[in-house]
Amino acid sequence: MACGKDGEQDPRIGGIAASIRVVPDFPKKGIMFQDITTLLLDPKAFKNTVDLFVERYIGKDVSVVAGIEARGFIFGPPIALAIGAKFVPLRKPRKLPGEVISEKYVLEYGTDCLEMHVGAVQPGDHALVVDDLIATGGTLCAAMNLLERAGAEVVECACVIELPELKGREKLNGKPLYVLVESR
């Protein structure tokens, strides 16, 4: 059962954590999958989730919210809209039309690739990276690399859920990570 982050737990965290469903053995045996679709079925929990991120980043000069395909597309845009930032989708290969830059990253077996549009992000942009969950940190790391290659400064990575045992936090090259719920 997920628990809240940050000691002094915001009273909204309990409801958010409770709305996350764990699905055993998905996508393969032994993995306890943290399913946020049930959070999205609870309008109060979903609103509270977005509000917690917005309260943290509003007025902090974040000019870009980068969301990782596909569940980062669910949480990123509402945050971007509320704080007045651009939203930039970071996508699997060959989904973005037009010119892209690509970053390869390592999976448990094999590699994958994340792409970002050329021109979406400029030097001087301050970026927030958003995904539903951080596991090993490989995807977030690739996202940060893309943004930094385009000259942006990554301010923070933000996820709803962290799997702390996988130590993804340590993979972020010293960039801070903010999560609402830890799942052990």
Add this chain to the structure above:
Amino acid sequence: MASEGGEDPRLPRIASTIRVIPDFPKPGIMFQDITTLLLDHEAFRHTIDMFVERYRDKRITVVAGIEARGFIFGPPIALAIGCKFVPMRKPKKLPGEVISEEYSLEYGTDIMEMHVGAVQPGDRALVIDDLIATGGTLAAAIRLLERVGAEVVECACVIELPELQGYQRLGGKPLFVLVKAA
């Protein structure tokens, strides 16, 4: 690029932020790219506002967004209206029990999935995607929602490709779009 209705002063800005990419994903296709709309905060805000204004008094209980660009527009609408958001996904992405619906592509077929239990009989649904082309994907989403007893109130897209006449494939369900791409 023509705008639906034409009177709302927000539409020209929305339409002007959409970028057309020729020959993507293959030669001959003029791809309507909404990522440039997302880079213009005011245009993105206006887009969401126009949908919210239309649906906030229609007793919508669920917004179903089609992977992946429907995930960008659907959730802000759902949050503003205060209703559920349900992702409609490609195969094997949703954990847990799903129902599946096959639909035709230009060459071959694809499958769309929805979680069992996400939507109940009596739910009033809005289906969202960034664009309607042939209407095949939206039609599959409508079928999934109706199979679990929901009523699809309307389909809403940012862009329509009217020449492809996708609105005719929606089983009589109404379609609302902001921008028609010639």
